[in-house]
Amino acid sequence: MTRKRRRLWLLLACGLGLGSATALALLAFRDNLVFFLAPSELASKAPAPGRMFRLGGLVEQGSVRKSTDEGHPAAKFRVTDGAAGVEVTYVGILPDLFREGQGVVTLGTLQADGTFRASEVLAKHDETYMPKEVAEALKKTGHWNPASGPPPPAATWNTMQVKKTGG
Amino acid sequence: MEATAAAPPQRGPKQGRSLHRFANPGRFLRLSGAVLPWLAAAGAALTTVGLVWGLFIAPADWQQGDAVRIMYVHVPAAWLASAGYFALALCSVLSLVWRHPLADLAAAEIGPVGAGFTALCLLTGSIWGKPMWGAWWVWDARLTSVLVLFFLYLGHVALVRAFDDPQRGYRSGAILALIGVVNLPIIKFSVDWWNTLHQPATISFTGAPTMSLGMLWPLLFAALGYTLVFAATVLARTRAAVMERRIRALLMARASEVAA
Numbered sequence A: 001m002t003r004k005r006r007r008l009w010l011l012l013a014c015g016l017g018l019g020s021a022t023a024l025a026l027l028a029f030r031d032n033l034v035f036f037l038a039p040s041e042l043a044s045k046a047p048a049p050g051r052m053f054r055l056g057g058l059v060e061q062g063s064v065r066k067s068t069d070e071g072h073p074a075a076k077f078r079v080t081d082g083a084a085g086v087e088v089t090y091v092g093i094l095p096d097l098f099r100e101g102q103g104v105v106t107l108g109t110l111q112a113d114g115t116f117r118a119s120e121v122l123a124k125h126d127e128t129y130m131p132k133e134v135a136e137a138l139k140k141t142g143h144w145n146p147a148s149g150p151p152p153p154a155a156t157w158n159t160m161q162v163k164k165t166g167g
Numbered sequence B: 001m002e003a004t005a006a007a008p009p010q011r012g013p014k015q016g017r018s019l020h021r022f023a024n025p026g027r028f029l030r031l032s033g034a035v036l037p038w039l040a041a042a043g044a045a046l047t048t049v050g051l052v053w054g055l056f057i058a059p060a061d062w063q064q065g066d067a068v069r070i071m072y073v074h075v076p077a078a079w080l081a082s083a084g085y086f087a088l089a090l091c092s093v094l095s096l097v098w099r100h101p102l103a104d105l106a107a108a109e110i111g112p113v114g115a116g117f118t119a120l121c122l123l124t125g126s127i128w129g130k131p132m133w134g135a136w137w138v139w140d141a142r143l144t145s146v147l148v149l150f151f152l153y154l155g156h157v158a159l160v161r162a163f164d165d166p167q168r169g170y171r172s173g174a175i176l177a178l179i180g181v182v183n184l185p186i187i188k189f190s191v192d193w194w195n196t197l198h199q200p201a202t203i204s205f206t207g208a209p210t211m212s213l214g215m216l217w218p219l220l221f222a223a224l225g226y227t228l229v230f231a232a233t234v235l236a237r238t239r240a241a242v243m244e245r246r247i248r249a250l251l252m253a254r255a256s257e258v259a260a
Helices: A002-028 A039-045 A132-140 A154-166 B018-023 B025-057 B066-098 B101-132 B141-160 B166-180 B183-193 B213-259
Strands: A053-059 A065-069 A072-080 A085-091 A103-110 A116-124
Touching (some): A039 A053, A053 A085, A053 A116, A132 A154, B025 B066, B066 B101, B066 B141, B066 B183, B066 B213, B101 B213, B141 B166
Antiparallel strands (some): A053 A072, A103 A116
């Protein structure tokens, strides 16, 4: 029994050491582990000019202007995190989920005029899954505008749907 | 199967004490043999119900359309990849601290099954990511930590089988598995701690799920089905390993008899 007890304590001590070492390492590398920077972080953590980095945030409502650049589709839009916004220019095909109010992650460089030239735009979808009819109903009743922000909590529309199918 | 199971069970010195009751291979084979068909049948039935419901009947998402149906294959695989590793770690503790002989065998058999579920998770995630995000793969914290989990599984599979003396293999595998446990909270909380392309959790222990009930039910069915299939596969493989070990012991005994 004592040997088992000793092995158990040894294991727990090793686990504690390993766990705290990992936590410290992750804390030290915290800034390098982010996949993208938010617009409001650019002021404090701006990468060197000309260096590629990812900029992420929501596509600002009413900011998308699509055009063509030498026959290629092009788009200009603002990426915002509520506190700050950055003008993004992009030449290429936007992902299907791209829309106003949607989260996006763009890869590119910051230009001298403060705009961000993206060479890649990825759409980030949120954790809400909602049937088409529910989204339509929410939009029609004015409970939610997809361009202006995240959908209302599921508890509100799930009961609505249950009532609809039940009745 | 029955013939080997019916071989006289060797009585250990301390019968009936806690988990070591199941260390008796004869008893394990009898019990697992009775449970296995039910486990496998229930797992197959629940998985079928969940997947058919999810892939054909559940509503499409308002912005992802029918592509959202990959979720019913992907999310349970991801859950089982992590849960399987947790089981592997539990077996490793049982093996290192209590020297439980069945835990060694089970750990060795969880490895390949967990690696399979992790591969399924990575593969379906990639297929889902291309049309929705616009990329097959990105090096964000969630995707990278799951890839690390996959490599941990593969490393465990290789390490356990790399020694001539199986006991040394089990010991090294258990230590590797326990070191890898730090990756589990990283996978779970990666989407909360860091900016990632992968979205945060839809279903949490604390809040209501941000998902329509018509999508949630098939997902839960599929998840329960995957769990039972995982358990049944590991149980069947462990049974095979116990029998294999028994046959080897019989052959060795016969060989030494002949030599004498």
